[in-house]
Amino acid sequence: xxxxxxxxxxxxxxxxxxxxxxxxxxxxxxxxxxxxxxxxxxxxxxxxxxxxxxxxxxxxxxxxxxxxxxxxxxxxxxxxxxxxxxxxxxxxxxxxxxxxxxxxxxxxxxxxxxxxxxxxxxxxx
Amino acid sequence: xxxxxxxxxxxxxxxxxxxxxxxxxxxxxxxxxxxxxxxxxxxxxxxxxxxxxxxxxxxxxxxxxxxxxxxxxxxxxxxxxxxxxxxxxxxxxxxxxxxxxxxxxxxxxxxxxxxxxxxxxxxxxxxxxxxxxxxxxxxxxxxxxxxxxxxxxxxxxxxxxxxxxxxxxxxxxxxxxx
Numbered sequence: 069x070x071x072x073x074x075x076x077x078x079x080x081x082x083x084x085x086x087x088x089x090x091x092x093x094x095x096x097x098x099x100x101x102x103x104x105x106x107x108x109x110x111x112x113x114x115x116x117x118x119x120x121x122x123x124x125x126x127x128x129x130x131x132x133x134x135x136x137x138x139x140x141x142x143x144x145x146x147x148x149x150x151x152x153x154x155x156x157x158x159x160x161x162x163x164x165x166x167x168x169x170x171x172x173x174x175x176x177x178x179x180x181x182x183x184x185x186x187x188x189x190x191x192x193x
Numbered sequence: 194x195x196x197x198x199x200x201x202x203x204x205x206x207x208x209x210x211x212x213x214x215x216x217x218x219x220x221x222x223x224x225x226x227x228x229x230x231x232x233x234x235x236x237x238x239x240x241x242x243x244x245x246x247x248x249x250x251x252x253x254x255x256x257x258x259x260x261x262x263x264x265x266x267x268x269x270x271x272x273x274x275x276x277x278x279x280x281x282x283x284x285x286x287x288x289x290x291x292x293x294x295x296x297x298x299x300x301x302x303x304x305x306x307x308x309x310x311x312x313x314x315x316x317x318x319x320x321x322x323x324x325x326x327x328x329x330x331x332x333x334x335x336x337x338x339x340x341x342x343x344x345x346x347x348x349x350x351x352x353x354x355x356x357x358x359x360x361x362x363x364x365x366x367x368x369x370x371x
Contacts, residue, residue, distance in 0.1 A: 074362050078303050079312035086315050086351045093344040 105182065107145045107163070109138065112176040121145060121164075121181075131175030138179065150175055211255055215262035218243035222267040235349045238357060240267070241289070241317060245310050245361035250368065253290075253297045260286050277333050281325045288324025289317035310365060314358030318350040 075083075110116045111129050119127065124141045126148070134151035144164040147157040152174040160170035163181050171178035204212075222240040230236055240263055248256035264286045268274040273282075296316050300307040308316075326346065330339050 075311055076306040076309040078308045082312040082315050090348055093347055097341050097343050
C-alpha cells in the first residue's frame with residue numbers, strides 16, 4: 069500500500085489557500101455592490117448619454133439656459149455649475165449609489181446613476 | 194488492376210489503455226450533461242475524476258490525451274462540437290491541464306508526500322473555471338460585468354474540486370491495493 073490517506077499535508081495547504089481565496093473574491097467582486105458604475109445624462113430631448121464613473125473628468129453640457137458643468141471624481145458625479153436660479157442641482161451634491169438622481173429642471177439636464185443592481189425601477193415625486 | 198494494400202493501424206497497449214480511459218471519461222461527461230445545473234457553467238465535472246486518476250497513475254502525458262479526447266469526442270456525442278460550449282470546455286481543459294502539468298513537475302520538489310488527488314483536483318478546478326471565464330470574457334460576453342460571477346463560480350469550483358479529488362483518491366487507494 070502506497071498511500072492510504074485521503075489528504076496529504078500539501079493537499080490541506082491547497083484547501084486552506086482556496087478557502088482564503090474565496091472570501092477575497094467575494095469582497096473584491098461583490099463588495100459595495102450598490103456603487104454605481106455609469107451615469108446616464110439626459111439633456112432636453114436628446115438621446116441619453118452614458119458616461120463611466122471610473123475616470124475623473126469634467127463635462128460641459130449645453131441646455132436651453134446655457135452650460136452646466138458636471139464633474140466625475142472617484143466614482144461619484146455632481147453638478148458643479150449650472151445657469152439656473154435656485155441651484156437645486158448643485159446642492160444635490162455628489163451622487164454615487166445606484167439610481168441616485170439629480171436634475172437641473174430649468175436647464176433640462178438630469179443625471180441618473182446606473183449600477184449593476186438597480187434598487188428602483190422608477191421614482192415619482 | 195491491383196488492390197491497394199489494406200490500411201492497418203497499429204495500436205500499442207498504451208493507445209488502448211488511453212482509449213479505454215478516455216471512453217470512460219466520455220461516458221461520465223455525457224451522463225453528466227443530463228444532470229440539471231443550478232447555474233450555467235456550474236457542473237460537478239465528474240469526468241475529471243478520470244483525468245486525475247490517469248494523472249496520478251500514468252503521468253501527465255496520458256492525462257492530456259484522456260482529457261482532450263474527452264473534450265472532442267464528448268462534444269461530438271452531445272452535439273456541441275465547435276459551439277461556444279465547446280470553446281469553453283476546451284479552454285477549461287487546456288487551462289487545467291497546464292496547471293496540472295506545472296503542479297506535476299513541481300510536485301517532487303514538495304517535501305513529504307506532496308500533493309494528492311485532492312490538491313491536484315482543486316488546482317485543476319480553479320484553473321478550469323479561470324480558463325473558461327477568460328474565454329467567455331474574450332469571445333462570448335465582452336464585458337467586465339462577467340467577473341461578478343467569479344466568486345460564485347470559484348466557490349462551486351472549489352467544492353466540486355474537493356469532491357472529485359476525494360473520489361479520485363478513493364479510486365487510487367482501491368487500485369493500488371489490488
